[in-house]
Amino acid sequence: RKEVEQDPGPFNVPEGATVAFNCTYSNSASQSFFWYRQDCRKEPKLLMSVYSSGNEDGRFTAQLNRASQYISLLIRDSKLSDSATYLCVVTEYGNKLVFGAGTILRVKS
Amino acid sequence: NAGVTQTPKFQVLKTGQSMTLQCAQDMNHNSMYWYRQDPGMGLRLIYYSASEGTTDKGEVPNGYNVSRLNKREFSLRLESAAPSQTSVYFCASSRTSGGATDTQYFGPGTRLTVL
Numbered sequence: 670r671k672e673v674e675q676d677p678g679p680f681n682v683p684e685g686a687t688v689a690f691n692c693t694y695s696n697s698a699s700q701s702f703f704w705y706r707q708d709c710r711k712e713p714k715l716l717m718s719v720y721s722s723g724n725e726d727g728r729f730t731a732q733l734n735r736a737s738q739y740i741s742l743l744i745r746d747s748k749l750s751d752s753a754t755y756l757c758v759v760t761e762y763g764n765k766l767v768f769g770a771g772t773i774l775r776v777k778s
Numbered sequence: 779n780a781g782v783t784q785t786p787k788f789q790v791l792k793t794g795q796s797m798t799l800q801c802a803q804d805m806n807h808n809s810m811y812w813y814r815q816d817p818g819m820g821l822r823l824i825y826y827s828a829s830e831g832t833t834d835k836g837e838v839p840n841g842y843n844v845s846r847l848n849k850r851e852f853s854l855r856l857e858s859a860a861p862s863q864t865s866v867y868f869c870a871s872s873r874t875s876g877g878a879t880d881t882q883y884f885g886p887g888t889r890l891t892v893l
Binding site for chain 1: 818819820821822823826836868881882884885886887
């Protein structure tokens with residue numbers, strides 16, 4: 670079983686749509702959780718951290734459910750520029766990141 | 779600030795050839811990392827350096843060696859390249875390795891093909 674699992678997609682949505690991604694992780698001792706964004710043929714960049722209480726950054730909302738060991742990312746009012754691969758990331762110990770394979774989002778006009 | 783830079787951007791090798799991937803950061807970060815990314819898989823940690831003078835194996839270290847040349851530079855060497863090492867290689871850095879919330883910043887990647 671992969672340590673971090675994501676639906677690979679692709680999710681094809683129209684502009685203005687709301688889209689949600691889920692991610693599950695296997696290690697209950699995981700300490701920190703993140704969503705990274707990776708544009709085609711580019712490097713990953715931190716989108717947002719995920720906190721137990723949930724957190725919001727503009728159109729993006731991240732939630733963590735430790736009991737069920739899943740993380741979610743909600744994007745409201747999708748823009749063309751949101752098209753990318755979204756990587757779910759957890760830390761095992763220290764600052765070593767474990768990456769999911771990513772979910773592809775395509776926003777179409 | 780260039781952030782994290784990597785050279786070369788692209789490389790084609792023949793099986794058995796050796797090469798070194800270079801990485802440098804100008805953010806005065808203590809920790810540096812090498813990852814590889816393959817289709818359908820997440821980024822996997824090859825080696826990391828928590829601080830200048832130290833290096834440790836990650837998830838997939840076989841076939842690779844690293845050198846933390848100084849605080850700025852962290853190189854990855856393939857001694858005898860194999861087709862299974864065809865991948866995109868990313869270098870990253872962070873302020874520390876002990877803080878779970880320290881953001882890792884990635885370089886633009888090196889696309890390596892081994893024939």
